[in-house]
Amino acid sequence: MDKKHAFRKNISFYLSVVFNVIEGMLAGFNFIVLYYTIKALITEQLTMSMLTQTILLLGAVFVIRLIVYAFGYTRGQIGGAQVSRILRLSLGDKMKKIPLSSFTKAQIGEYINATTTSVNNYENILTHKIGDIIKNTSFSLLLIGFVATHSISAGIVLLCSGLLLLPSLYLSFLMVKKYGNEKKNIMTKNTSDVVEYINGIQTLRSFGLGGVKNKATTDSMKAYSDISYVYEIKVIPIGTIFSILCWFSLPIVLYLAGHQWLAGNLEASSFFLISISPLFTCKLFGTLFIDLTSYKNFMIAKRQIEAVLDAEEEPSSDAFFEPEQYSIAFHNVNFAYSQEEPVLRDINFEIGSSQFVAIVGPSGSGKSTILNLITKYYEPNRGDILIGQQTIQSIATEKVMPKISMVDQDTFLFNDTILNNIRYTKPEATKQEIINAAKEANCHDFIEKLAYGYDTIIGENGNKLSGGERQRISIARAILKDSPILLLDEATASLDIENELAVKEAIKNLLKKKKTVVMIAHTLSIIKNADNILVVDGGQIVEEGSHQSLIAEEGKYAAMWKKEHQLSIV
Structure with a gap:
């Protein structure tokens, strides 16, 4: 869905605009009725019959206004909501196309604000601000026009007081542009910091850094509070000065109308009407200043939404991807998250279809990055990656991912039932298929012991389960998906002995299937039977071979094996 279509207005919105104009004119009609009633009173022509007719007319206008307002307001709400x-559907669709590498901490705040606050603010423009601006503008113009028919000079004064909006809004818009954008940027960072704080709340509390003790979050909130204050003190004085100048129209109009009345050129009823008109116009102009300033501020929200909709997408491709076999090859692959910090340098390796290959090495050596490149979470800066002897750079991610199952050390689960959490990888799966997958993942027994079994709600990110239980559910997902390529990223890391044994047993069940398996492991005993082992260090493959051959080389792998063996003895 393109950006133009995402912001396209609908018939309900335009109907709301028309009915707001009508309501503004009907509001001015009350002023006209008041004028003729006062005129009849002064000229002693007011009768009970005429007063009754006036009341009935005002009542009829009130009912019509009520109907017009109700219809216009309802159409505005419906149109804005549509x-x-x-917009939300467009942003959701866009998120699927943005490269996963773009979802950094800073960008997450941008995306959250765009899909929540910014869309809400833009909806506020459509459902409230535009309607109020149109209604008050039409009411003001009708009132000035009516006054001008009785006194050109008074009408000109009221018009000039209204035209003071132009320089006032110009200055206000400058402040909104400068401080409103700065406020938006700080709010984006604040959102990112709050998300990070919530995600890390357990760790932060363990270090006594929860609440106000968390300096990063409190500083971010203080910055948002400060810019909000600065924003207000820059705009409020402009509105105050405009209001003061606008209210000068009251004594000027009173003097001009009084001079005309004393000269016999103005009726008493007209004098009264003109004298009180600034009380209405000044209030209307003040409301317009506030609404138009808010409108300009809310348009920042529109630009934030546009920035997300304009974000660079992953290259789309209609290229066919159904390889006959599932080998994996890296040819001179280089990758860096930033130019100053290369992660992988000239990586070359080949994994045969249905082979079991392990990747080992110290933390930060680039092991997980290799898996992220296979899944197309990231694109290499240079080099080529092939699956089934077909380059995947030109293949859309959504065509590659169905061929890959991944079990990560950081398992993400939804606040849903265990059944649905496993089913996410295969929505059409039957309950029996899910149970079979759970049995192979070594998690069926603990699920059955839960109060509601497979229908148990497991909480935000599975917080009602242990780490090992979450990991086994993740493995059940991979078993159910049954993709020809399986990637395991330190699936047994950070688990206690009992859970580690249960997860290892589940992994063994996975490895029995004829798949191309790439495993990152922190314990070497689980991968000693791998067909090939890649030893990564400093972003390069420094050793490669079977367990026995690498032990015989007495290099880095042999040293790691020796240290692990010593630890197991201890």
């Missing part, structure tokens, strides 16, 4: 719905 636009925001399309």
